[in-house]
Amino acid sequence: MKDIFMLVMFVVITIYILFKNRNLLKELTILQIIGLLISYIITAGLAFVCIYYGGNWLAGFFSSFILRIIIKIIVIYTVLAVCVNILNKVTTKVTKGISKN
Numbered sequence: 001m002k003d004i005f006m007l008v009m010f011v012v013i014t015i016y017i018l019f020k021n022r023n024l025l026k027e028l029t030i031l032q033i034i035g036l037l038i039s040y041i042i043t044a045g046l047a048f049v050c051i052y053y054g055g056n057w058l059a060g061f062f063s064s065f066i067l068r069i070i071i072k073i074i075v076i077y078t079v080l081a082v083c084v085n086i087l088n089k090v091t092t093k094v095t096k097g098i099s100k101n
């Protein structure tokens with residue numbers, strides 16, 4: 001049940017974001033939209049691999065449950081900060097600086 005709820009929430013949020021930015025999407029070419037989709041998919045995959053495998057690998061060095069949780073939180077925060085920064089630079093290049101403003 002939880003999996004279905006998460007899937008429905010993902011779809012609803014995605015539709016909301018696309019609807020909210022429909023005017024911005026109209027300014028982009030098909031190649032730019034495809035480039036954005038590919039960059040988001042690659043970034044999400046890279047973040048998943050780094051968080052899942054990297055976090056578990058680093059946390060494996062510690063025997064304390066609390067330290068493992070702290071290490072995993074630090075890994076998640078660091079990976080997401082780096083991925084968001086890289087994604088912002090890539091999307092600016094792909095869209096040639098088109099923004100909401």
